Amino acid sequence: MTTTSSSTSIDKTQKVSLQVPTTTDVPPFFAGLHTSYIAGLAEKLDAKTSYEGAVTEHLRMSGVYWSLTALSLLKSPEEVDVIMGLTAPTAGRPISIVDWVLQCYDNRSGGFGGNIGHDGHLLYTLSAIQILALADRLQDERFLNLKESVIDFVAARQQPTDGSFTGDEWGEIDTRFTYCALSSLSILKALDRVNVTQAADFILSCRNFDGGFGCTIGAESHAGQVFTCVGALSIAKSLHKLDADLLGWWLAERQCDSGGLNGRPEKQADVCYSWWILSVLSITGRVSWINRDKLATFILKCQDDEDGGIADRPDDMADIFHTFFGISGLSLLGHLHAAIPECAPFRQIDPVYALPTDVVQKLGLQGQIMVAQEGDSVEERLQQYDTLTSQHKLFQ
C-alpha cells in the first residue's frame, strides 16, 4: 500500500449541493474542506501552542475514532487508510494509528486507555475496538493476544447487584458505560460473557416519566444518554421493553425553531443531538417525527466554509466531535446519499454501532430495530438487524 499522501490529493473545493428544499439560502456541503480539516487535525493538535491539543491528550483515542468515522463517510476505505495513516505510517508520523492503539493497551487493567500510559477505561476500550474494526484489524495477531484480557476487563465492569456497568475499577456508574460494554462485547462476539437481560433492566430503571433516560437512576432525561440507552437496548435485543411512542414524543419536542435539536427542554440547539437523537429515531423507525429538511439546513449552516469542520451551532468554532455528529446526522437523514451521483464513495453510518454500515455488515454485528407501524419499510442500512413492529401505547 502507498504510504505517501500524494496518491490521495484532497480536493478542498469539492462541494455537494444537498437537495434540501427550503426558502432560505442553504449552503452546500463542503465535502472537500471537511476532508482536509480532518486530515490536518493531528498536526494541529500536536502543535506546541494548541490549547485543544494540550487539554484533550487524555481522550485522544475517542478523537481518533471520531476523525476516522467521519472521514469514512466521505472517502473510500483505501483513501481513509492513506490520509490518516491507519494501518501504515503516513508522512510525518512515526507509527500507524493501529500500532498506536495497541500501545494504549493498559496491561494492569486489561482495558485501553485514552492515550499511551493511561489507565484502561470502558470509554476508550470501545473507541479502540471501533478503530480496529474500521481498520479491519480485529484479527491482527497482536490484538488477538490481548483479546481475552480485554473481554475480561469489560465483563468485570458489570455489577452483580443491578446489572449496571462501571467505567473503570473505581466504580463510577453511568448508562454510557452500559452501551460501551455491550457494543464492545458484541463486536468481539462475547456478549455471552455478561448478563444481557440484567444490563437491559438497569437501563430501564433509568427511564423517567417523560420516556427519556438519564445517566443514572432518577437523573434528568438527556438526549445524549438516550442514545446510549436505546443503543444498548438494541444490542441487547430488548427494544420491546421500550416505550418508543412516549420517547419519540419527547425526542420530537427537542426540535427548535432553528431546525436544530436540543438535548433538554429550553436548551440551545446543538449539532451533536443531530446524531444522538436521529440515531434513536432511526433505530425506532421514527425519523419522520421531526422536520428533516429543517434539521439538515441547520447542520449545513454550522459548517466552517473556510477551514472545514462543523461547529455546535452557526458561527461557533468547529471541532472534530461536532464534525462527526454533523456528517453522521446528514447521513442518517439520507441527504448525503440522495444527492450523490458524483460522490459515490460516501458510505452510510450505522445508528446502533456508530460505524460505517459496510463495516457492521461485514462483521455480522447483531441488534434490533423497530418500525413505527406494520408495513413500514426498513431502511437498507438496517436490514441486517432483527425488526420489531411497535405496539402503539399512546392514546390507546
Place this chain on the structure above:
Amino acid sequence: MNALNALDQLWELLCLNPKEFDIAILRSPDDNTKNPFVLQEGHLGLHAGDLPWLARDFRTAYRTARLQDCDSVLKVTSCLLLVCPDHATAWADRKRALLSVQCHEDLWTRELDFVNLLMTRHTKAPTSWFHRKFVLQQRILQLLSALPPPPPPNDDHDDQENTFSTTCTTTTTCIYSNMVQLARDEIQICARIADRYPKNYYAWTHRSQMLQKIHHMLQDDSTSGTRTLADHYTQLLQDQWQSTTRWLQSHVSDHSAAHYGGMVLQLLRRQQLQQHNPQDHHQVPDNDTTQLVHAMMISSITVAQQLVERHPSHEVLWIFRRICNHEFLCYAMAITDDEDDDDNTALLLNSSYWKDHIDIIFCVEGNNHDNSLEAQRTQLYQLSYVAWMLEDVGRLAKRFDSWNDLVRRVRLLQGVTQQEYQTLRNTVLTQLRERKETIPFYQQQQHPQV
C-alpha cells in the same frame, strides 16, 4: 518560567486556604508579565495564553511524579487537574494516593476543599463529579465508623441494656445529624454551581443523588437512630421543595430544577409510604409527616399552576406542571388505597383537578386568533400538557377492569365519565393535529375508540 517553577508556584498558592478563592481564566493580554498566576481579591487567575504550555508541562511533570510518593502525586495532579479536569488517570492516581496515606480526621474534608476549588471553574467534567462522590463516600464511612456496635443479644440484663441504648442513641443521633448536614453542604455547593453555570446537569444530578442516598440509608438501615434521620430528612425535603419552587420563579427555563422538584415530591411521597408500612418497630406512622406531605402534594398543584400563569410561554414550566400532576396522581392513587383516610380523601375531592384541565382547552380555543410566535408556542405547550395528563390518566385506567373501578379508587377523578374523558381527548388531539403536522402519532389517532 520553567515547568518546575510554575508547578511549585501554583502548588504554593493552592496550599493557602483554597476555601478563600475561586479559579478565574484571564483573557486580557494586559498583564503580560512572566507570572502565569495572579492571586487577587479572592480569585486565583490563570492567563488563557499560558494554558497550552502549562497543560503540556504539568503533564510532563505528572508522568514522572505518578511513580513517586503520595505527596508528589497530590501536588502534581492538583495542578494538572486544574487545567485538564477530566483526566481520568490523574483522578485515579489521586484516589490511590489518598487511600495509601494514614487516614486522619480532615483528609477527606480537605480533598473536598480541593474539588470545590476546581468546581468554581470546571463543572462539566464527569470524572471530577465522580471523584467528589468517591470522597463523600469515604467521609461517610469515616462518620459511620464512629457508630456504636449493635447491642449484645443477651436480654437478661435489662438495666444495663437500657443504659447502653441511651448512649448509643445519643451517639447515633449525632452522627446522623452530621450526615444530613453533609448532604445540606453538598446541596448548597450544587446550588452555587447552578447559579454560576445555569442548567448544569451534573450539579443537579449530584444534588438529587444526595437526597436519594439518604432515602436508601433509611430503607436499608433499621437501627434506632433512623427515627432522627427520618425527621431530619423530611425537613430537608421540605426545604428543598421550597427552595426549588423559589428557584423556578427566577429560572423559568431551568429543566434541571423542574426535574429535581419532581424528585423531591417523589421522595416525599415514598417517605410517607415507607412510614405507613413500617418494616420494623422503630418506624411508627408519623402523623406530622402525613399531614405535611399531604399539604405539600396539594399545594404543588397550585404552585405549578401559578408558575405557568405567570410565564405561559415557557416550556419548562409546563413540564413542571406535568411533573407535579404526575406525582399528585400517583399520590392520590396511593392514599385512596387507604380507605380509612377520610380527611385526606375529602381534601382530594375538593381539588379542581379535572376542571382546571378543561379550562386550559377553553383558554386555547379562546386565543385562536392570536398568531404571534409566542402565542402559538404557548398554545402548543398547553395542548401538549393536557394531552400528557390525559395519557397519564389513560395509563392509570389500564390498571383497572373498568372506568368505574378507576374512578372508585382514584377519587380525584370522581364524577368524570369515560365519555367526558374521550371527548376531551379527541378535542386535544384534533387541536394538536392542526398545529403540529410532523408528528404522525397524532395522525394515527383519527378514530379513537370510545
